[in-house]
Amino acid sequence: MTAAAELEAARLLLERLGFTPEQLLQAAAATVPTVGEYIATITSSMQHSTLRVYGTYLRCIEDAWGKRVLTEPTAPELRQLAEQTKHNAIVRRNSRGGRSAAESLIAAARYLYRRAEEDRYIRPDNNPARQVAKPRRLASTRRAISHNKLAEIVHVAATTGNDPHLDALLLRLHIETACRRCGALALRPKDLDPEQCLIFLREKGESVRWQPISPTLMQAFLDHIAERHPTPAVKSGPLFRYRNGRPVTRRRYDSLWTRIGQHLDWVARQQISTHWLRHTTLTWVERHYGYAVARAYAGHAEPDGRIGQTATYIRADIQEVAEALAALSGEPHPLAA
Known part of the structure; x- marks a missing residue:
């Protein structure tokens, strides 16, 4: 049956049932929420980390389209909204013309409409976010920090401020493990394995891993817990x-980092942050122990089959990560050969 014949058959069926195509469209629209209503629904069930990533830009979408039916906005309108967000982005010293804001808005729109597809409010071929490409991401300006500059940072952190012990402990954790800020803040006393000098890291994308640390850092953690935790029996905080x-x-x-920048002008000028420490450690590990160990050290996901079957065999275990840490920290590790 041709498309024209199918349409004619559908028209005849509607006439027999006593409906018009306009009535069907109105009924369908009545069951689809507005953009504002749907955003309120999905944000109530989003994980905190996901909401932190998309929340700001979902509010931008809600401000622009909140009263419109979810299926109404089009791909050209999304492009226009992304350009408007790019133009209105806050200008910081490390800004790149609002490209990141436009990329984040499109990512939030993709999340929004992916959830709408799952709830069957919209079909994949009618999803406007699928038709809008993200701006090409520019190369990062972050790089590994040289040894003497890293020493300057640690010295300032450990000798200034109202709690230099805490700041030095945080920096050593990031230098030894290359963990992200979210991984450090999520760390709990029960995530420590003092016998094997391991910590259990939980980072973005719900990724988890056991990461080796030096015996000195482990002892510093135990001392920190004994000194500052109000109830030693509570291990989940x-x-x-x-x-x-x-x-x-x-x-x-x-x-x-604001304080370090006040003492070291180059830190403020280059917008050095905690993530630069991750670049520094992983660069060192890759140069001395290879790509596979660096990938395991970073906690990156295993590669998929698109980059070749050989990658299946290029993976490092926790003992190799411990060996790299022992060389980096200058201390023996229980798991290192």
């Missing part, structure tokens, strides 16, 4: 705490 027992938050990192 955040590990890092202030002297009064309050858990450390992301704001501690912000104030730490």
Whole structure:
């Protein structure tokens, strides 16, 4: 049956049932929520980490389209909204013309409409976010920090501020493990394995791994817990705490790098942050122990089959990561050969 014949058959069926095509469209629209209603629905069930990534840009979408039916916005309108977001992006010293804001808005739109597809409010071929490409991501300006510059950073952190012990402990954790900020803040006393000098890291994308640390850092963690945790029996709360027992938050990192930048002009000029420490450690590991060990050290996901079957065999285990850490820290590790 041809398309024209199918349409004619559908028209005749509607006439027999006493409906018009317009009535069907109105009925379908009545069951689809508005953009604002749907955003409110999905944000109530989003994980905190996901909401932190998409929340700002979902609010931008809600401000622009909140009262419109979810199926109404089109791909050209999404492109226009992305350009508007790019134009209105806050200008910082490390800004790149709002490209990141436009990319983040499109990513939030893709998340929104992917959920709408799952809830069957929209079909994949009618998804406007699928038809809009993200701006090409520019190369990162982050790089490995030289040994003497890294020493300057650690010295300032350990000799200034209202809690240099805490700041030095945080920096050593990031230098030894190359973990992300979220991994450090999620660390709990029960995530420590003192016997094998391992910590259990939980980072973005719900990734988890056991990461070796030096015996010196492990002992520093145990001392920190004994000194600052109000109830030693409670092991599920955040590990890092202030002297009064309050858990450390992301704001501690912000104030730490602001203070370091006040003492070291080059840190402020180049917008050095915690993630630069991850670049520094992983660059060193890759240069001395190869790509496979660096990938395991970073906690990156295993590659898929698109890059070749040989990658299946190019993987490092925790003992090799421990060997790299032992060389980096200058201390023997229980798991290193």
